[in-house]
Amino acid sequence: MPTSRVMIHAEGLSKRYGRQRAVQELTFDVEAGRICALLGPNGAGKTSTIRMLVGLTVPDAGVVRIAGTAVSLGAPVLRRVGVLIDGPALVPHLTGIANLKLFWAAARQTWPPPGLGDALDLAGLGSAFDRKVKGYSMGMKQRLMLAQAFMRRPDVLILDEPANGLDPAEVRALRNYLADRAADGIAVLVSSHQLAEVQTLATDIVVMNHGRLVTAGRLDDLLDGAGTCRIRTEEPDRALTVLRDTPGVTATTMDDGDVMVTAPSVPVSGIVETLVRAGVAVAGASEDHRSLEDAYLALTEGHDHAAR
């Protein structure tokens, strides 16, 4: 059972479209104060998952709980959720601000929403709020939809590729906004393909492939747990020969003149000791942190493009 800090709880979620299994037995949690990135190749099932989380798609099996309450279309608990999802969310012949008012009226709430000021600041549309949306650029539309998600001052944010169409300054503003909201205690789930951005922003990740969970957990654990170290030595060839026969070493490569050793069960000091005992002079040794991109590609490599 989820604890009280779990704000998004997905358990055994499955969805099939005809013969296509979009999501299969997916289980994960997002806690208050955390920013969780939902990652996966095209067609992995991220959008299908997000649609189930916010009640837009009914799962074939499984359950979604937001703040402990089961979700269905129009469930009152969804008032606590800010959502950004692809689709016809904006009315082109209305102004930006009229779109926000219409959205708010549809939720039967009295204007203005509690987080309107912050949301408008982040959207940064200035006088363009009074222009018709059909004249907006892609980035402006995206910022308006973000304002729509943020203005209710939600306890949970669920955002499908929120940085789409944003320029670098806007991406940074969004990152700061989400970090501030998470520090306030809200739970954030974002799907994204922008791994460098995710590495800066996220505290947790859920990786999917072919509709299934590949891994879920703290981002730091995923990146630190690589068990790879970098050895500086004047004798790389001898070091490689020694390490290839060392128990616990699963891979060795060269990088920029250094020897890279993967040995998840052996501490760096153990690697150095092995080399020194074998008479190899070691000039330096350090743990090497993987990038999220490396870790992600290792987790999802070999997936079948033809299946998507």
Ligand SMILES: Nc1ncnc2c1ncn2[C@@H]1O[C@H](COP(=O)(O)OP(=O)(O)OP(=O)(O)O)[C@@H](O)[C@H]1O
């Ligand atoms: N309404 C639908 N009808 C039929 N098939 C669908 C529908 N929605 C999704 N699918 C299929 O389900 C699978 C998962 O799609 P989904 O959009 O959830 O993936 P995704 O991870 O969000 O992909 P992307 O990164 O490209 O946005 C795909 O094979 C897709 O073609």
